[in-house]
Amino acid sequence: MSFPSFSWDLLRSTATLIVCSLAATVLHHPDALVPPSTGVLSDPHIGLAINPRVTPRVVNCTGTEAEALSQAVPLAIDYIANALAELEHEGPEGDNYRRWFGAPNRQRHSTVSSHFEALARDDLPGYTFICNPSACTEHESECAFVDYTIKGVMNLCSGFFIAPNRGRNSRASIIVHEATHFFRNGFTSDHARGESESERLARSFPHIAITNADNYEYFAADACSRGGALHSLTDAS
Ligand SMILES: [Zn+2]
Numbered sequence: 001m002s003f004p005s006f007s008w009d010l011l012r013s014t015a016t017l018i019v020c021s022l023a024a025t026v027l028h029h030p031d032a033l034v035p036p037s038t039g040v041l042s043d044p045h046i047g048l049a050i051n052p053r054v055t056p057r058v059v060n061c062t063g064t065e066a067e068a069l070s071q072a073v074p075l076a077i078d079y080i081a082n083a084l085a086e087l088e089h090e091g092p093e094g095d096n097y098r099r100w101f102g103a104p105n106r107q108r109h110s111t112v113s114s115h116f117e118a119l120a121r122d123d124l125p126g127y128t129f130i131c132n133p134s135a136c137t138e139h140e141s142e143c144a145f146v147d148y149t150i151k152g153v154m155n156l157c158s159g160f161f162i163a164p165n166r167g168r169n170s171r172a173s174i175i176v177h178e179a180t181h182f183f184r185n186g187f188t189s190d191h192a193r194g195e196s197e198s199e200r201l202a203r204s205f206p207h208i209a210i211t212n213a214d215n216y217e218y219f220a221a222d223a224c225s226r227g228g229a230l231h232s233l234t235d236a237s
Contacts, residue, residue: 053070053071053074054070054073054074054125055070056069056070056073056125056127056128056129057126057127057128057129058128058129058130058131059128059129059130059131060130060131060132060133061129061130061131061132062131064161065131065156065161068161068165068171069129069156069171071165071171072165072170072171072172072175073124073125073127073175074125075165075166075171075172076124076171076172076173076175076176076179077120077124077125078172078224079172079173079176079220079221079223079224080116080119080120080176080220081120082220082223082224083116083216083219083220083223083224084113084116084117084120085223086223087109087112087113087116088113091104091109092104092105092106092108092109096219096222096223097109097112097219098202099199099202099218099219099222100198100199100202100209100215100216100218100219100222101202101206101209101210101215101219102202102203102204102205102206102209103206105206108206108207108210111210112210112216112219115180115185115186115188115216116216116220118184118185118186119176119179119180119185119186122179122182122184122185123152124175124179126152127152127153127154127179128152128153128154129154129156130153130154130155130156131156131161132156132157132158133155133157135155136155136157136158142157142159143156143157143158143159143160143163143174144156144157144159144160144174144175144177144178145157145178146178146181146182148181148182148183148187151182151183151184152182154175154178154179160174166221166224166225167221167225168195168217168218168221168222169217170221172221173217173218173220173221174217176216176217176220176221177213177214177216177217178213180213180216180217181213186211186216187211188211188212188213188216189211189212189213190212190213190214191208191211191212192209192212192214192215193214194214195214195218197214198212198214198215198218201215202215
Protein backbone atom coordinates (compact mmCIF):
# COMPACT_ATOMS: atom_id res chain seq x y z
CA MET A 1 0.00 0.00 0.00
CA SER A 2 1.27 3.45 -0.72
CA PHE A 3 0.17 6.83 0.47
CA PRO A 4 -0.85 9.42 -2.07
CA SER A 5 1.79 12.05 -2.66
CA PHE A 6 1.60 14.71 -0.04
CA SER A 7 0.32 18.06 -1.15
CA TRP A 8 0.55 20.97 1.21
CA ASP A 9 -1.54 23.06 -1.15
CA LEU A 10 -4.25 20.49 -0.90
CA LEU A 11 -3.99 20.47 2.88
CA ARG A 12 -4.29 24.20 3.11
CA SER A 13 -7.11 24.48 0.64
CA THR A 14 -9.41 21.85 2.02
CA ALA A 15 -11.35 21.44 5.21
CA THR A 16 -9.43 18.28 6.08
CA LEU A 17 -6.66 20.09 7.91
CA ILE A 18 -6.97 19.64 11.64
CA VAL A 19 -4.59 21.43 13.92
CA CYS A 20 -3.83 21.21 17.57
CA SER A 21 -2.68 24.21 19.56
CA LEU A 22 -0.32 23.67 22.41
CA ALA A 23 -1.25 25.33 25.67
CA ALA A 24 0.69 28.57 26.11
CA THR A 25 1.85 27.46 29.55
CA VAL A 26 3.78 24.66 27.95
CA LEU A 27 5.20 26.77 25.16
CA HIS A 28 6.58 29.20 27.69
CA HIS A 29 8.04 26.59 30.00
CA PRO A 30 11.79 26.59 29.44
CA ASP A 31 11.97 23.28 31.29
CA ALA A 32 10.01 21.75 28.49
CA LEU A 33 13.09 22.18 26.34
CA VAL A 34 15.06 19.81 28.52
CA PRO A 35 15.04 16.44 26.84
CA PRO A 36 13.66 13.50 28.79
CA SER A 37 16.14 11.41 30.70
CA THR A 38 18.24 9.24 28.48
CA GLY A 39 18.47 5.50 28.55
CA VAL A 40 15.72 3.15 29.63
CA LEU A 41 12.22 4.45 29.42
CA SER A 42 10.43 4.44 32.71
CA ASP A 43 7.43 6.19 34.12
CA PRO A 44 7.26 6.31 37.90
CA HIS A 45 3.52 6.95 37.71
CA ILE A 46 2.51 3.62 36.32
CA GLY A 47 3.13 0.13 37.47
CA LEU A 48 2.95 -1.28 33.98
CA ALA A 49 6.08 -2.14 32.07
CA ILE A 50 6.55 0.52 29.45
CA ASN A 51 6.33 -0.63 25.88
CA PRO A 52 9.71 -1.37 24.38
CA ARG A 53 11.41 1.37 22.43
CA VAL A 54 10.29 1.78 18.86
CA THR A 55 11.94 3.26 15.84
CA PRO A 56 9.16 5.18 14.14
CA ARG A 57 9.27 6.01 10.46
CA VAL A 58 10.30 9.66 10.31
CA VAL A 59 10.57 12.19 7.53
CA ASN A 60 12.64 15.36 7.73
CA CYS A 61 13.42 14.81 11.44
CA THR A 62 16.72 15.52 13.18
CA GLY A 63 18.33 12.83 15.28
CA THR A 64 17.07 14.54 18.44
CA GLU A 65 13.53 14.71 17.07
CA ALA A 66 13.62 11.05 16.05
CA GLU A 67 14.87 10.13 19.52
CA ALA A 68 12.04 12.13 21.12
CA LEU A 69 9.57 10.19 18.99
CA SER A 70 11.11 6.85 19.86
CA GLN A 71 10.22 7.63 23.49
CA ALA A 72 6.91 9.43 22.97
CA VAL A 73 5.26 6.78 20.78
CA PRO A 74 5.53 3.89 23.27
CA LEU A 75 4.43 6.23 26.04
CA ALA A 76 1.37 7.21 23.98
CA ILE A 77 0.57 3.51 23.61
CA ASP A 78 0.75 3.15 27.39
CA TYR A 79 -1.53 6.15 27.79
CA ILE A 80 -4.10 4.45 25.60
CA ALA A 81 -3.78 1.16 27.52
CA ASN A 82 -4.21 2.93 30.85
CA ALA A 83 -7.20 4.87 29.53
CA LEU A 84 -8.87 1.66 28.39
CA ALA A 85 -8.17 -0.10 31.67
CA GLU A 86 -9.56 2.79 33.66
CA LEU A 87 -12.69 2.97 31.51
CA GLU A 88 -13.26 -0.71 32.02
CA HIS A 89 -12.64 -0.80 35.77
CA GLU A 90 -14.26 2.46 36.82
CA GLY A 91 -17.03 2.76 34.24
CA PRO A 92 -18.83 6.06 33.65
CA GLU A 93 -18.80 6.90 37.37
CA GLY A 94 -15.03 7.38 37.55
CA ASP A 95 -13.69 10.80 38.52
CA ASN A 96 -11.47 11.00 35.48
CA TYR A 97 -14.33 10.06 33.16
CA ARG A 98 -16.63 12.64 34.70
CA ARG A 99 -13.98 15.34 34.52
CA TRP A 100 -13.30 14.94 30.80
CA PHE A 101 -16.50 13.37 29.47
CA GLY A 102 -19.12 14.78 31.81
CA ALA A 103 -22.10 13.27 33.56
CA PRO A 104 -22.07 9.47 33.78
CA ASN A 105 -23.83 7.92 30.84
CA ARG A 106 -23.47 4.32 29.69
CA GLN A 107 -23.94 5.05 26.00
CA ARG A 108 -21.36 7.84 25.93
CA HIS A 109 -18.99 5.73 28.03
CA SER A 110 -19.36 2.97 25.46
CA THR A 111 -18.55 5.39 22.63
CA VAL A 112 -15.44 6.66 24.41
CA SER A 113 -14.35 3.09 25.15
CA SER A 114 -14.82 2.08 21.51
CA HIS A 115 -12.57 4.93 20.39
CA PHE A 116 -9.83 3.97 22.83
CA GLU A 117 -10.21 0.34 21.71
CA ALA A 118 -9.69 1.49 18.13
CA LEU A 119 -6.62 3.46 19.21
CA ALA A 120 -5.27 0.38 21.00
CA ARG A 121 -5.71 -1.67 17.83
CA ASP A 122 -4.07 1.00 15.72
CA ASP A 123 -0.44 0.62 14.73
CA LEU A 124 1.09 3.79 16.17
CA PRO A 125 4.67 2.56 15.76
CA GLY A 126 3.86 2.07 12.08
CA TYR A 127 2.80 5.68 11.60
CA THR A 128 4.88 8.06 9.53
CA PHE A 129 5.91 11.18 11.45
CA ILE A 130 6.79 14.24 9.38
CA CYS A 131 8.84 16.82 11.26
CA ASN A 132 8.44 20.55 10.70
CA PRO A 133 6.54 20.52 7.41
CA SER A 134 6.33 23.88 5.68
CA ALA A 135 2.73 24.42 6.85
CA CYS A 136 4.06 24.76 10.42
CA THR A 137 5.60 28.14 9.65
CA GLU A 138 2.24 29.56 8.67
CA HIS A 139 0.53 28.64 11.92
CA GLU A 140 2.91 29.34 14.75
CA SER A 141 0.57 28.07 17.43
CA GLU A 142 0.45 24.60 15.95
CA CYS A 143 2.13 21.71 17.62
CA ALA A 144 0.88 19.02 15.29
CA PHE A 145 -1.72 18.33 12.65
CA VAL A 146 -3.08 15.54 10.55
CA ASP A 147 -5.02 15.32 7.36
CA TYR A 148 -7.56 12.75 8.44
CA THR A 149 -7.84 11.42 4.90
CA ILE A 150 -4.15 10.45 4.99
CA LYS A 151 -4.14 7.48 7.28
CA GLY A 152 -1.26 7.00 9.69
CA VAL A 153 0.62 10.20 8.86
CA MET A 154 1.23 12.76 11.60
CA ASN A 155 2.80 16.18 11.07
CA LEU A 156 4.78 17.62 13.97
CA CYS A 157 5.82 21.24 14.44
CA SER A 158 8.28 22.86 16.84
CA GLY A 159 5.64 23.13 19.59
CA PHE A 160 5.53 19.35 19.73
CA PHE A 161 9.24 19.00 20.37
CA ILE A 162 9.42 21.60 23.15
CA ALA A 163 6.55 19.91 24.99
CA PRO A 164 7.42 17.66 27.93
CA ASN A 165 7.55 13.95 27.32
CA ARG A 166 4.63 13.05 29.56
CA GLY A 167 1.58 14.54 31.22
CA ARG A 168 -1.12 16.79 29.78
CA ASN A 169 0.00 18.71 26.68
CA SER A 170 2.97 16.42 26.36
CA ARG A 171 4.44 14.74 23.31
CA ALA A 172 2.77 11.47 24.30
CA SER A 173 -0.64 13.04 24.89
CA ILE A 174 -0.42 15.09 21.67
CA ILE A 175 0.12 11.86 19.75
CA VAL A 176 -3.02 10.44 21.36
CA HIS A 177 -4.89 13.65 20.46
CA GLU A 178 -3.82 13.56 16.82
CA ALA A 179 -4.52 9.85 16.44
CA THR A 180 -8.14 10.37 17.55
CA HIS A 181 -8.71 12.61 14.51
CA PHE A 182 -8.51 9.70 12.08
CA PHE A 183 -11.75 8.13 10.90
CA ARG A 184 -11.00 4.76 12.42
CA ASN A 185 -10.12 6.16 15.84
CA GLY A 186 -13.14 8.32 16.52
CA PHE A 187 -12.90 11.07 13.92
CA THR A 188 -12.75 13.72 16.64
CA SER A 189 -12.78 17.47 16.13
CA ASP A 190 -11.27 20.43 17.95
CA HIS A 191 -14.42 22.02 19.36
CA ALA A 192 -12.59 23.13 22.51
CA ARG A 193 -8.87 23.49 23.18
CA GLY A 194 -6.94 23.47 26.42
CA GLU A 195 -7.77 22.14 29.85
CA SER A 196 -10.28 24.76 31.02
CA GLU A 197 -12.30 24.80 27.81
CA SER A 198 -12.32 21.04 27.60
CA GLU A 199 -13.48 20.65 31.20
CA ARG A 200 -16.21 23.20 30.58
CA LEU A 201 -17.28 21.33 27.47
CA ALA A 202 -17.54 18.11 29.46
CA ARG A 203 -19.67 19.78 32.15
CA SER A 204 -22.02 21.58 29.79
CA PHE A 205 -22.06 19.50 26.62
CA PRO A 206 -20.90 15.96 27.35
CA HIS A 207 -22.27 14.69 24.04
CA ILE A 208 -19.83 17.07 22.31
CA ALA A 209 -16.97 16.36 24.72
CA ILE A 210 -16.94 12.76 23.50
CA THR A 211 -16.17 14.09 20.02
CA ASN A 212 -13.41 16.48 21.11
CA ALA A 213 -9.76 15.47 20.72
CA ASP A 214 -8.41 17.35 23.74
CA ASN A 215 -10.85 15.56 26.06
CA TYR A 216 -9.41 12.21 24.94
CA GLU A 217 -5.89 13.57 25.28
CA TYR A 218 -6.41 14.77 28.85
CA PHE A 219 -8.36 11.70 29.93
CA ALA A 220 -5.53 9.46 28.72
CA ALA A 221 -2.80 11.60 30.27
CA ASP A 222 -4.60 11.68 33.62
CA ALA A 223 -5.38 7.96 33.53
CA CYS A 224 -1.66 7.34 33.21
CA SER A 225 -0.54 9.84 35.84
CA ARG A 226 -3.11 8.52 38.31
CA GLY A 227 -1.76 5.05 37.82
CA GLY A 228 -5.04 3.89 36.37
CA ALA A 229 -6.52 0.47 36.79
CA LEU A 230 -3.38 -1.13 35.38
CA HIS A 231 -1.41 0.23 38.31
CA SER A 232 -3.79 -1.42 40.77
CA LEU A 233 -3.70 -4.67 38.85
CA THR A 234 0.07 -4.68 38.83
CA ASP A 235 0.23 -3.89 42.53
CA ALA A 236 -2.15 -6.72 43.26
CA SER A 237 -0.14 -9.25 41.29
ZN1 LIG B 1 -6.66 18.49 17.08
